[in-house]
Amino acid sequence: MALNDCCIWGCAKAPQLGMANFHPDSSRLSVNLKQGTEKWCKRECCCLRAVSGFESSGDADRIRVQPSVLLEGFHKDANIINKQLRGNDLCSSDRSKLRVAYKGLPGAYGEDAALKAYPNCETVPCLDFETAFKCVESWLVDKAVVPIESCIAGSIHRNYDLLIRHNLHIVGELHLLIKHCLLGHKGVRKEHLTSVISHPQALVQCETMLTDLGVTNIAVDDTAAAARAVALDGRRDIGAIASSRAAQLYGLHILAEAIQDDDVNVTRFLILARDPIIPGTDRPYKTSIVFSLDEDPSVLFRALGAFALRNINLSKIESRPLKHCPLSAVDDSKEGSAESFKYLLYIDFEASLARAAQK
Numbered sequence: 001m002a003l004n005d006c007c008i009w010g011c012a013k014a015p016q017l018g019m020a021n022f023h024p025d026s027s028r029l030s031v032n033l034k035q036g037t038e039k040w041c042k043r044e045c046c047c048l049r050a051v052s053g054f055e056s057s058g059d060a061d062r063i064r065v066q067p068s069v070l071l072e073g074f075h076k077d078a079n080i081i082n083k084q085l086r087g088n089d090l091c092s093s094d095r096s097k098l099r100v101a102y103k104g105l106p107g108a109y110g111e112d113a114a115l116k117a118y119p120n121c122e123t124v125p126c127l128d129f130e131t132a133f134k135c136v137e138s139w140l141v142d143k144a145v146v147p148i149e150s151c152i153a154g155s156i157h158r159n160y161d162l163l164i165r166h167n168l169h170i171v172g173e174l175h176l177l178i179k180h181c182l183l184g185h186k187g188v189r190k191e192h193l194t195s196v197i198s199h200p201q202a203l204v205q206c207e208t209m210l211t212d213l214g215v216t217n218i219a220v221d222d223t224a225a226a227a228r229a230v231a232l233d234g235r236r237d238i239g240a241i242a243s244s245r246a247a248q249l250y251g252l253h254i255l256a257e258a259i260q261d262d263d264v265n266v267t268r269f270l271i272l273a274r275d276p277i278i279p280g281t282d283r284p285y286k287t288s289i290v291f292s293l294d295e296d297p298s299v300l301f302r303a304l305g306a307f308a309l310r311n312i313n314l315s316k317i318e319s320r321p322l323k324h325c326p327l328s329a330v331d332d333s334k335e336g337s338a339e340s341f342k343y344l345l346y347i348d349f350e351a352s353l354a355r356a357a358q359k
């Protein structure tokens, strides 16, 4: 189904607001509103929030949009896949459901995390992490679920950087146990494979099996994209590493299960929202803060001491370069003038902000 010339659907009062066209080259959706409707859209924008769901009615494809935001970064294939695999009822946007953005195609681990956090939510696939952040900021979705660290690969720096650049709040977290499977076409045995496609992290995590098979590794954006590529490609000598749910979604067979080198393979995801939760002191809380420090020999010691003195446990410390600080320009050619890099320090501590503020 082409995503061209979709009718923009408002609500019963204003059923036709304009037209939308999808440009596959740039993955952008352009929206042309009928003259005079823009004002109406802004006033009634609660009717026009969803974008990823579109539904068929008669012979016109209808798409719901929030017109005041730039609509880009959505997975251009995702709706078509949803529609083919799940049928119209499931792909159409249900405004009573919480909408949760994640990076990847349907079947990616990010979607598993979103469904673990909110089992009845409508998941919204995004091309990249930044799109997931923007979707929450612009009210296209209610929440985003993004990975922040893996017990094998370590921190996901991109998301630490995006946390600073976007005005969102961490309102929860969850741990997802990753269980990779080797997927292929029906009747194929893993020994028949010459190439295996997956996300770079999944390829690294299954290195022993891949080396034993002697296959060529091909990296793609996410594990679900790998499963989809194998499903769409007729070649039977290409496999994918992805989840068992991705196998089901894309009609592939599981050639081998539990293929990762380490049994314990957990990724921690953050849940992001526009509004913070108001912390109390009634139950265990975790708080994340970020700060930079002045140049001073004891300043880090004193900053961390503030937590030690209150008996507050630190569960994670991460540092990232402070990007817009030219102080970090080091000129080794001038003796004695080299200045140290400046860093942002991210700290997770096991207490509510309300408790940490107590003397």
Ligand SMILES: O=C(O)C(=O)Cc1ccccc1
Binding pocket: 104, 107, 108, 109, 110, 178, 199, 201, 202, 221, 222, 223, 224, 267
């Ligand atoms: O590719 C995915 O589905 C992801 O969500 C990224 C990923 C890849 C491998 C392990 C954990 C997360």
